[in-house]
Amino acid sequence: MRHRASFLQLALFAIASAVILIIVAYAIPWLPYPASREAGRINFVYWFAEWISIGIFAIVAAPLMYSLWAFRVKEGDTSDGPPVHGHTGLEITWTAIPFLLVTAIAVASAIVLAKNGDAGANPTRITVTGQQFAWTFTYPNGQTYPILRLPLKRHVLLTLTSKDVLHSFWIPELYQKQDAVPGLPTKLVVTPTRTGVYPVICVELCGLGHSTMRSTAIVMDDAAYDSWYSGAAKAAAAPAPGGGLAVFNANGCGACHTLAAAKAAGKVGPDLDKLKQEAATAGQPLQAFVKQSIVDPNAYIAPGYQKGVMPATFGQTITGPKLDQLVQYLVSNAK
């Protein structure tokens, strides 16, 4: 217990706090390694704010801990501290310096934000569609896939839409995120810089299957992407052999269901390879059972599954020949 402060000791407290914070900041890889140009810029803002935060936290923690250590009195002490009411210079200082620091963060952020929204002159355009509970990706050639393939080091302009409720598209390694809003297409720019396989996650609560609404993004180098894309273009030009498969993929069925013929391995809903068995359990003819399960999914719930998870909107979005193709496709692959 003492009543006069030692500024040397205070400085030692501040240095010790800062050293601990720097170790915490650098020893743990807080963010994934940036895999896009946008991520690199965001990483810069992150470290800019990190260093300012380390400074501020040390400046707060040091006098806090030092005061508790140096100015603590014993129980029963009835003396009072010095009646200091304020200090204009200090008060101006701790108003002005934070003001300047946050202004600096704002300027850096605004510049990065503008750059990260710039898709360049001729970007690769992909439409991302969110629906309960799957992502689908449509390329300029009209083909739709449940997996996102991205070319390396090219600007990609994603247009996001939603068929039902709000979803949010996020690839943590690319640091880019954007909500998919029903009725309002939104835009997102990514420029991948590292090849690899990354998770695509929905981060806006979208219903009971929300936590399973995950997909995959594959960043491919130029040659691999181009050969995949031209192959895909040929497939698009050819008369659609498996119309049912296209409907299956376009509606994201494979995100929740397993079906060997479509290479789908979803585990949220019942296994579509076992449809015959399910129809028998339900006591219905196979064709009628499959159709009813798409159009009115809550009419019969397979044992072990929950009502309301499968969207009830497919009756409106898959109609006419598409529905027939899908039913036929599922029936023909049922075992």
Next chain:
Amino acid sequence: MTTAHDTHEHDAHAEHGEYVPPTGWHRWTYPGWLRILWVMPLFGGIGIGLVTLIRWAADWHPIYKGVPITTVLLTTLPLGFLAGLGGFDFWVRYSSGKPTIPDDHSRHGARSWRDYFRINTDHKVIGVQYLVTNMFFFLAGGMLILLARAELAHPGTQYFNPQTFNALMTDHATLMIFLVIVPAFAGLGNFVIPLMIGAGDMAFPKLNALSYWLLPIAGVELLAGLFVPGGGPNSGWTCYAPLCEHQPLGNVFFNMGVQWAGASSIMTALNFLVTIITMRAPGMTFWRMPLLVWANFTTSMLVVLATPFIAGSQFFVMFDRVMHTNFFEAGNGGYVIGYQHIFWFYSHPAVYIMLLPGFGIISEVVSVMSRKPIFGYRLMALSLLAILVLGFSVWAHHMFIAGMAGWLRVPIMVTTLLIAVPTGIKVFSWLATLWEGRIHFTTPMLWAVGFIFCFVIGGLSGIWLGAVPIDVQANQSYFIVAHIHYVLFGGSIFTIFCGFYYWFPKMTGRMYNERLGQLHFWLTFIGFNLTFFPMHYLGLQGMPRRVADYANRFGGINEFVSIASFGLGASTLVFLYNIVWSWHHGPPAGRNPWRALGIEWQVDSPPPLFNFEEEPQVVGSPYEYGVPGARHVIFGAPQPEPVSAGH
């Protein structure tokens, strides 16, 4: 606890005639729980009848339909409850021209525990009613999330299906915000604000009683929603449209429950505003008000101006659901993002509603326990006003990735970051108040220091989230969960505990157990940081919030977090034991255990029925510790003002 115990109560009742309990069938018409037994079903019947009649007249089929009937019942049943309890008796008599029952204060004060279960107009009783209610829902909300944390300990699905999990986390957040943090400050404020400004009660005691009783209604509706067919409210406490419009019946309970809590909050805030503006003791200028009074004043303005917006958002959702309007249905010309704008126009200011009173409490405690005047008093008060004004210009920082107008992001980022300036002023001023003080490391002081530590972490992560590029990566992830808990738990809840321990001797007349108080703090502080600090990492690495299941690679840290959260939950048991034991057996605290200058510490503990036997006269600043001969208040006939009036 505030059992009025001394002679004042008898004087009051000798003057106005002792309250005689009604007998015979009069017991069924007299305000109280017996009358509720028949008034509540009556109002329920009226509600069902009304819906059925309208649907029959409009030829809507089916005429008898569950969702609209439930919606209306959640309004009329509580109204029946309030009418039965006597919440409206005075106004009904007054407006129908009947002679009103003379305001004889027979409904003032508490002589037994039963007096806490009726319409009671004493601000001290209402304060205790609030705090006990908050404590109940704090335990309920905590239990819900511990169940959810058990599910989250491992990836995959263990104990709860997604519906139950979503309902658990939705109700946890909703209860903690609307039934614990916001009203706990109303409860503490109710008890201490009239005392601190030298008033006999709040400006509108009957309104005050009514605003309290809206609160348990909100809580019961939110909890009841968990058990209805189809499952509880499951769209998160933000309840975004259009998702929430097509969810099970439980969401209707969320919808209506929030309305009751909001109405309670608005009515209390109006009461605080009028009380603080018009009922300050002679001599208490604005620049002599304690900082908690300043904080309550600014908070109440925020509540009155902002809370109607959340009411609007929930009404629109209800209309969409029940009346088939299209406010937020994209397919029918609705404005999906509009929900978020309206919702956050309340819910961001709500963060300051949940923080500013805490700032006030910390200012009181830090000054008293350091035995020094609060540093930079005027700038402390002005920074509250700055937060009030800026607080209304930052709502859209919750929506940087929502698809709103792109240009809006930079101006909102600037205002968001600027809020760090007045907030920083407060933190630095507390530190300067501690500096070279005579620091008494009591339980309230521990909570105050713990608060500063956690709140600075939450504030800095708030700056990160305010910077749009970082927000793009961190938004909607566990980083947000970490941030909101550093602000609302390490921030708000710590200040509530701080204020609770600080004024406990005033409320009960007894001292809590200091050792148990300190044990409670350390268990909570350690459990809190172990639970929430790792969540920053989870979020930045890619774990989304509000999921029952997650990628396997997050399994280890989630298991650690879940175990820590059980420890954090267990720390509350120490608090409960301490409070219940000390309430009955604690050593008498005396008037002023902290040797504080505030008016509330110059009266008995607990204070007499009408607070002051002699009129207080304010003669100086409330924080003149260390100034020889300085006084904040004198009682009785006006005396010449002592010289050192502070400012």
